[in-house]
Amino acid sequence: MLLTSLYNYWVVIALMMIGLYMVIAQGNLIKKVIGLNIFQTSVFIFYISAGKVDGGGAPILVQGENLYSNPLPHVLILTAIVVGIATTALALALVIRIKRAYGSVEERDIQAAEEFQAAGQDAGEHKPC
């Protein structure tokens, strides 16, 4: 019963955990960004589900329609979707520049290059900070 009546929220939790896990566990930067997207999407679904009123229609004045869903969370999430797209675009732009600078989009390779660079600096090599 609990499973079916709160179906949307179970989906939200599942997506949120999948997204977070991807962000943490994946070494590939593009996959991290996709994980971040799934994570954010779960929150969008959460808001939209919260605004739904059982049996309510779209909040438009129509004759014979008295029950409306709450439009406010939907409008809020429109803003959040825009923010999410901006974040994704910026993240992908950064990934492109990282690929050019490091020659890789794998976290492992980048960290190896970082350590190499740091070791070089401690040996007295001057680099701008």
Add this chain to the structure above:
Amino acid sequence: MLSHLPILQVILPLVAAPSCLLIRRATLVWLFTLGVSLAALAVSVLLLQQVYSTGPISYALGGWDAPWGIEYRIDLLNAWVLLIVSGLSAAVIAAARSSIARELAAGRQILFYTLYLLCFAGLLGIVATGDVFNVFVFLEISSLASYALLALGRDRRALWASFQYLIMGTIGATFILIGIGFLYMMTGTLNMADLAARLPALGGSTTVLAAFAFIFVGICLKLALFPLHLWLPNAYSYAPSIVTAFLAATATKVALYLLLRFTVTVFGVEFALASLPLELLLIGLGLAGVFAASAVAIYQTDIKRMFAYSSVAQVGYMVVGIGIGTATALQATLLHLFNHALMKGGLFLALAGLVYQVGGCRIDSFRGLGRTMPWTMAAIAIGGISLIGMPLTVGFVSKWYLVTAAIDAGFWWVAILVVVGSLLAVLYVWRLVEAGYLQSPPEALAMIRREAPPGLLLPTWLLIAANLYFGVDTRLPVAVTAAASQFLLGGAAP
């Protein structure tokens, strides 16, 4: 005009940001940005004056009244933080021209000022608004702009640091969004004052607790509170010097304001500090941050990175103040908010001068700096002394209030640890003083005196002088923060 001040504070830099793109020359854009920053400073001074004499101002955006429309609500707390943010921004941008011209490619300079104003507008928006969803929107405006600003650094590691910060920051902001969603589900409102009125009736509902947990963790990520601070040192070290100075002086302060606003005003001290072991958590994490970050700072060879770790430690002190939770302790936090902005603003601008002349700021570039760049080195030394908290500097004032508050509240062990933590700061500041004044410069450079350009040196010294001035004449900050902390605790009591 005067009644529209709250919105002017935010809309001015927000509109100015895209306008930058219409001006083709970097120097003109700089002048324009400086003008906007000074105008924002003037607005915040007027706001603080008005709030101090007549009490909180409520501004209904677009004429829609409070619980339905978005409300901008300025009380003493945000008027104070607005003043800090816009004041520091004016000083930093005044110093920006030569440093930015040296550190950024010509084609990117105009874009830098655009991003800077966007970030500035976002920070001011977070502070000015009285609507929790509006907080999220402005948080993302300032964060997105700051990711791009940080990525402007010359070193390729700036890109990687910025990407890591983007991941952490987005998770933090999304956590805050989840928390806001829970609050809205429970109360049906997004207005802070309205939320504060409705939440006590819900008591310790699990949903409200979950909302608080999500918002708390989200803000702490932005704040770089001890175990969540890992993004900060890299982000600050590789960014352009001016960006570091701006973000170090303002961004963490705004996150701390959010923490105060949510724990004290929205959820209420009763709920946040009484029904949860938050007191112990904040004091514990704060002190752990002070010690862990200070200890790591001692071993850094990159001085920007060292001061970045020191920022994490200073955030620890401010959080301890919130944890103790008495009026004096909150006052100590608010004082340190102001004082730390002055210290780190001055220090990072001085480092910008060093990077301008030497091209780097590793510990070996400090050798003999007292002779080759006497004014810059003196600024760093005084800023460092203020960071330690010696008498006659602002650092002493806030530490004094914090220690007094801890003893008054019966946390004598906190008072001792705060003092011991300050001693760690002596260790890392001393390394700079020793290298600068006691070691001789590398031979090739021994004879050349090459001070940072006056445009950079003047704002640095303005902030350093403020460190000394407000360390002696404490009337203004003490009066405002005393009233603000009284108002916070008084206003939050049911």
